[in-house]
Amino acid sequence: MSTIALDAMGGDNGVAAAVRAAAAVSLAQDTGVLLVGDRAAIDAELRRTRYDASYLSIHHASQAIGMAESPRAALQAKPDASLLVGARLVAEGAADGLVSAGNTGAAILACATYFKTIPGVPRTALAAVIPTERRRGPHDDPFSLILDVGATLDASADALVAFAHMGSAYASRISRNARPRVALLSNGEEAHKGPPAVVEAHRRLAADARINFIGNVEGVDLPRGTADVVVTSGFTGNVVLKMIEGISDTVMDMARAANRSRLAWKLGLYMLRGGILHLRNVTDWQQYGGAPILGFDHPFIKAHGRSSDRAIQNAIKVAAKAARSNLCAEIASTLAGKGGLTG
Amino acid sequence: MSTIALDAMGGDNGVAAAVRAAAAVSLAQDTGVLLVGDRAAIDAELRRTRYDASYLSIHHASQAIGMAESPRAALQAKPDASLLVGARLVAEGAADGLVSAGNTGAAILACATYFKTIPGVPRTALAAVIPTERRRGPHDDPFSLILDVGATLDASADALVAFAHMGSAYASRISRNARPRVALLSNGEEAHKGPPAVVEAHRRLAADARINFIGNVEGVDLPRGTADVVVTSGFTGNVVLKMIEGISDTVMDMARAANRSRLAWKLGLYMLRGGILHLRNVTDWQQYGGAPILGFDHPFIKAHGRSSDRAIQNAIKVAAKAARSNLCAEIASTLAGKGGLTG
Numbered sequence: 001m002s003t004i005a006l007d008a009m010g011g012d013n014g015v016a017a018a019v020r021a022a023a024a025v026s027l028a029q030d031t032g033v034l035l036v037g038d039r040a041a042i043d044a045e046l047r048r049t050r051y052d053a054s055y056l057s058i059h060h061a062s063q064a065i066g067m068a069e070s071p072r073a074a075l076q077a078k079p080d081a082s083l084l085v086g087a088r089l090v091a092e093g094a095a096d097g098l099v100s101a102g103n104t105g106a107a108i109l110a111c112a113t114y115f116k117t118i119p120g121v122p123r124t125a126l127a128a129v130i131p132t133e134r135r136r137g138p139h140d141d142p143f144s145l146i147l148d149v150g151a152t153l154d155a156s157a158d159a160l161v162a163f164a165h166m167g168s169a170y171a172s173r174i175s176r177n178a179r180p181r182v183a184l185l186s187n188g189e190e191a192h193k194g195p196p197a198v199v200e201a202h203r204r205l206a207a208d209a210r211i212n213f214i215g216n217v218e219g220v221d222l223p224r225g226t227a228d229v230v231v232t233s234g235f236t237g238n239v240v241l242k243m244i245e246g247i248s249d250t251v252m253d254m255a256r257a258a259n260r261s262r263l264a265w266k267l268g269l270y271m272l273r274g275g276i277l278h279l280r281n282v283t284d285w286q287q288y289g290g291a292p293i294l295g296f297d298h299p300f301i302k303a304h305g306r307s308s309d310r311a312i313q314n315a316i317k318v319a320a321k322a323a324r325s326n327l328c329a330e331i332a333s334t335l336a337g338k339g340g341l342t343g
Numbered sequence: 344m345s346t347i348a349l350d351a352m353g354g355d356n357g358v359a360a361a362v363r364a365a366a367a368v369s370l371a372q373d374t375g376v377l378l379v380g381d382r383a384a385i386d387a388e389l390r391r392t393r394y395d396a397s398y399l400s401i402h403h404a405s406q407a408i409g410m411a412e413s414p415r416a417a418l419q420a421k422p423d424a425s426l427l428v429g430a431r432l433v434a435e436g437a438a439d440g441l442v443s444a445g446n447t448g449a450a451i452l453a454c455a456t457y458f459k460t461i462p463g464v465p466r467t468a469l470a471a472v473i474p475t476e477r478r479r480g481p482h483d484d485p486f487s488l489i490l491d492v493g494a495t496l497d498a499s500a501d502a503l504v505a506f507a508h509m510g511s512a513y514a515s516r517i518s519r520n521a522r523p524r525v526a527l528l529s530n531g532e533e534a535h536k537g538p539p540a541v542v543e544a545h546r547r548l549a550a551d552a553r554i555n556f557i558g559n560v561e562g563v564d565l566p567r568g569t570a571d572v573v574v575t576s577g578f579t580g581n582v583v584l585k586m587i588e589g590i591s592d593t594v595m596d597m598a599r600a601a602n603r604s605r606l607a608w609k610l611g612l613y614m615l616r617g618g619i620l621h622l623r624n625v626t627d628w629q630q631y632g633g634a635p636i637l638g639f640d641h642p643f644i645k646a647h648g649r650s651s652d653r654a655i656q657n658a659i660k661v662a663a664k665a666a667r668s669n670l671c672a673e674i675a676s677t678l679a680g681k682g683g684l685t686g
Binding site: 133153154185186187194195218219220221222223224234235236238239240241242243244245246247249250 | 537562563584
């Protein structure tokens with residue numbers, strides 16, 4: 001059985017959402033959860049919910065990092081923060097992976113403090129799922145994975161190639177898609193299109209039989225879902241991800257405005273409510289399972305700050321799946337036998 | 344009166360759309376149009392439409408460049424191509440600006456062949472309009488301008504600063520927005536966020552009183568329309584622009600699928616048809632006025648390949664407005680008095 005450490009103090013919905021998520025996971029009796037945070041607050045929540053004590057334990061941590069705190073300063077000021085303690089427990093072997101809905105920057109730094117970067121990984125990557133028209137996998141997921149959406153403002157060819165391998169390994173394990181289609185995001189489909197690092201990464205990936213590389217995709221392919229895994233620098237990935245967030249906000253605003261403005265539109269929206277709900281589920285994609293940080297020797301899943309208990313539950317399941325399938329070891333062995341990586 | 348040279352052979356709708364657009368403009372009797380292309384084909388179309396001969400003339404060009412031709416090879420092989428001849432006529436003073444709905448790459452090269460780059464412009468920029476939630480200007484335009492969406496894969500700070508000035512000058516003249524809000528696209532609002540070129544451009548623009556610089560915007564701000572002019576490298580601009588194209592295609596596909604699938608949805612869509620038509624107009628934003636190439640000493644407006652005659656007509660009006668308002672001279676004088684540009 002794998003055990004996942006859960007930062008019980010992170011996220012907009014606080015300790016209540018984390019504890020309810022952990023309790024629900026414990027009842028399924030296939031994954032252990034180690035709640036890390038204020039024991040009194042956790043106990044108080046646990047008294048209100050049903051759980052299986054043999055699949056749930058608590059590790060007390062006296063401090064917590066707020067969503068808006070400056071990551072570096074917060075970690076220095078709070079050595080007993082639940083996030084830091086959770087990362088340490090995983091590094092020490094007390095749990096097999098970490099989940100947090102808290103401060104993203106602090107989470108990355110906490111991992112960097114206690115986890116090791118896998119040899120051959122020039123930069124760790126924060127991945128995210130984006131909604132797509134095409135559905136994929138056994139659950140008909142309307143998502144593809146994009147990485148990096150984190151800190152690599154200007155990714156080298158080495159970094160892009162490593163992102164491609166890490167994203168492919170993650171998608172094949174988590175989405176049960178044996179040969180995920182991997183693509184580089186560029187300003188044209190041709191192999192010579194893009195900045196030098198993209199052109200060089202294209203050349204190497206095209207020669208790499210271990211990966212199902214389909215070449216470059218363009219912006220137009222992102223909503224279509226042409227690729228299962230889209231590889232780009234953190235700068236472009238960040239712009240893309242936030243743009244989708246903005247568009248889904250705008251669509252919801254327009255629907256609300258239409259609802260107020262005309263009776264016919266109000267009726268029309270009522271009749272379309274099934275479709276609109278579907279759209280809202282798709283655009284509320286952040287609720288699905290969370291975003292992995294790839295490149296460390298332990299799995300870490302960042303649940304969205306707005307995560308409900310159900311979303312945190314999904315993130316725990318994803319982390320457990322990553323741990324059970326030896327995702328990190330697989331990435332390490334792929335990058336160690338690196339025929340295609342430096343050629 | 345200003346006269347605009349129109350490449351009569353470019354665009355998916357061919358010489359018919361170009362001639363109808365030119366004829367409609369001539370009837371307004373405030374702008375002259377110089378149709379450049381195959382005289383026999385133009386004459387044949389002119390016989391089918393009403394026009395004012397004192398505002399319309401023809402310059403024969405025996406060759407035409409196809410939409411899918413390789414730009415450089417096409418220009419070399421076809422010295423009498425309508426696009427090249429049009430650019431030459433403008434450079435020689437026979438017309439005050441150029442419009443084409445043809446091959447974008449060939450159009451940029453044709454301008455580069457005959458036009459001069461304005462001193463102080465490190466790179467010319469292709470700009471585009473993107474649809475936004477916020478409306479602006481006397482016509483309630485739901486658009487903002489983004490540049491570069493062209494060839495600068497990795498824009499220097501100098502290039503970004505020049506883009507900001509050119510975009511601001513264009514928006515203030517064409518949208519009649521006296522103090523357009525100009526922003527840099529980055530991965531965070533803070534001045535230190537982004538690659539070095541963005542951080543340096545931010546520092547210079549913040550100190551530049553000639554421009555209404557509102558700082559960095561993020562991806563989420565693009566559909567909101569936080570800025571009137573969004574400045575970025577051609578690589579990111581290309582991804583953003585094509586992504587919007589993909590999303591609008593996806594929304595239309597989903598609406599079509601909903602229309603087929605359930606009676607209630609069909610009825611709902613029928614009742615929402617006004618709103619959906621509005622949405623289609625917004626997402627078919629390429630129809631509006633075309634995309635300027637900024638940084639040359641003459642105005643060039645690239646109409647979308649799919650342009651109808653009405654869209655080409657709009658592009659001609661925009662080119663005439665740019666010519667009348669001395670856009671290029673204004674950019675030159677702003678960049679010449681370049682207190683803020685290199686400081």
